[in-house]
Amino acid sequence: MSTVLTETRDHIAWVTLNRPEAMNALSMQLRADLAAAMRAAEADPDVRVVVVRGAGDRAFCVGADIKEFVEVPSPPAYRQARVPESWISPFDHTKKPIIASIHGHCLGGGLEVALACDIRIAAEDASFGLPETGLGIMTGVGGSQRLPRMVGLAQALDMILTGDRIDGKRAREIGLVTRVVPRADLAAETEALALRLAARPPTAMAFAKEAVRAAQDLPLRDGMRLEVDLLTHLLNTEDRLEAARAFREKRKPQFTGR
Template sequence: MSIDFYLEKNVATITINRPERMNAMDADHYSGLSQAWTRVRDDPDVRVAIITGAGDKAFSAGADLKSFISQESPLPELFLTQKGQLLNRGLELWKPVVAAVNGYCLAGGMTLFLATDLRVCAKHATFSLSEVKRGIFPANGGTQRVAQQLPHPIAMELLLLGDTIDADTALRWGLVNKVVEPGDLMSTAMDYALRLAANAPLAVQAAKELVIRSRDMDLATGLRLEQMMFRTLQGSLDAAEGLNAFAEKRQPRFKGC
């Protein structure tokens, strides 16, 4: 049981490794996942992350309900809003994240999935926000992101009925970028990741941050922030490298500065 972290070619692969429990996460796994996301955020050698689950049956079934529902945390912890931050619970991570969904993507696994940027799933993958069938609702961003990413009636169908959809439906609804054969899942995710890592890191991060922050800003404020970020990056070494590489008809060698 672990959260595995592997870094190669500026791509961090994070694997929820608990296949015997459909990669459901207890407190220890959530803590390990928080540490992994923090490393992705802070390590300059990481430009992109891939998140997946061990085995071929499940991405993640979400929280291990037996370890959470029956326990009450001390009330003061409600106000420790920066403790154990997760990608889907408010951690500000502007590096792109690719989801490789290798099976069941349920409950908290799906709220994690909804916090990623590019998404690939195997043909046998299924998706569900089924918490209402267990007397709770999808927290850690579940009620927020599904409504942002899907039309209202479709979001309500997922949230309030708790039914399961298959990979083709997820593709049709725009929840995933590609549906692939199981054997092609990780190679497809890695292809996305390497292409992302080859782009200018600061430009990629700025673009992601602007998109995410636009959800909470009026257009005038968003345009102004966009202008300020653009002006800042105009003077970067990567911007100069991009122009030089274009003029010299070669691939750019971005350094993130």
């Protein structure tokens, strides 16, 4: 059985972590399959939005598969295996919007997967945490870097140092997720959001994502220069002209990504 399932419909790639019996723990095979699925979605011209979710009723993902931690690699071997590219890297290289649809447990590396997505929508019963320090280790695929950028230094330190879990409501309050819905509505709300994004101009979406992501690292002046460069390119696209025509003709635009 594949550890990651992928289905594409209506310009949406549904990427499902598929180890429900292990609460979608990140085995080495699942990591490799997830990276491959994300690369395939980025390369597929029919895909405009990617949704990452977990199979089963209990968890989005509980993080690393502890059974595989029995044999710990030496520090040099670990570093060589992780740098400069890791299994999470395709998330950073994907120009298309990525939605994390989160239910149940979202812990450790599972939360780091969610943090690598662009939009996080969670069920009210979702539980978030980074328990690594209690195991004598720490985050390893961006948790210590992405989380402070989203929720601030103090909140990030609180979660990482204590290992305490927070629920969906609290996650929304601190900015960890942007949308919280009843568990029964999660699938429908996720699909509705994905369809909305997929209906928008693909190139404009990709450029907007690039500009916002760059804001984390660029000085303001450089970021504004990038913004103008990207906008200038968009002004000459067919999608921009189609949007103007559709507005005049009072109809829905049909975007092609050109």
